[in-house]
Amino acid sequence: MAMATALVTGGSSGIGLAFAHALAARGDDLVLVARDGSRLDVAAQQLRARHGVAVETLPADLSDPAGIRTVEAFIDAHEIDVLVNGAGFAAHADLLDADWSGHAGALTAMALAVLVLSGAAGRQMVRRGAGGIVNVASVNALIDADVYSATKRWVVSYTEALAGRLAGTGVHATVVLPGWARTNYHAAADMRRPRLPGWAWVEPEQVAAEALAALDAGRVQVTPKAIWRAAAWALRHGPVGLSRLVASKVRSGHDRQGAR
Secondary structure, eight states: OOOOEEEEETTTSHHHHHHHHHHHHTTOEEEEEESOHHHHHHHHHHHHHHHOOOEEEEEOOTTSHHHHHHHHHHHHHSOOSEEEEOOOOOOOOOTTOSOOHHHHHHHIIIIIHHHHHHHHHHHHHHHHTOEEEEEEOOGGGGSOOSHHHHHHHHHHHHHHHHHHHHTTTTEEEEEEOOOSBSSSHHHHTTOOOOOOOGGGOBOHHHHHHHHHHHHHHTOSEEOOSHHHHHHHHHHHHSOHHHHHHHHHHHHHHHHHHHTO
């Protein structure tokens, strides 16, 4: 019996690496995609040693359309059973900033790449009648703070649309909306971590586990950890002023963190 193969973008660290470990633990071979080839190699060695699965690395910068085309071509040429679109980074620059290159890179990596790679994987999965796609969004999708939150809202809406398109094909799509997770997200953006109590943080391993369980169950959306499910419910169903207040605090927090 052939082993399943999972392709994970952002697979060298954080939530993406947690997905890689979770998939490898159940016996899936892996293809890891990230910008930094050396970090990819370290992650691949760790995964091979711990889980005994085959791990291939594919360096690609998904903030560049050429990088997206590289991964799309790989998917077209290989059978992928699970796709995890986990690549992402902080995108909290001022919306009025005259230099919009950072915004463009964020939209390319966290929206265009999700669209293109999900389409490539989805087409071959539909032909086989099986497969799964997980897109990583964020609870930030439920507020209107900046390009990051807007892009993650697009990921949620797109995955809902994709799940509808895939209905009845044997292929499923799930979007996961983590709250604040213990990753290098803030450090990579030279930002201080929010001052939250320890119990409020969600571990990347929990994000991966709950997202894959939701995918297996055919659920379209999942928010790991009870506190963040409650927060998501409040942001969706509470007064409009609540989400605006939270967005304002998030924006002001980014300003302070960036001013050190």
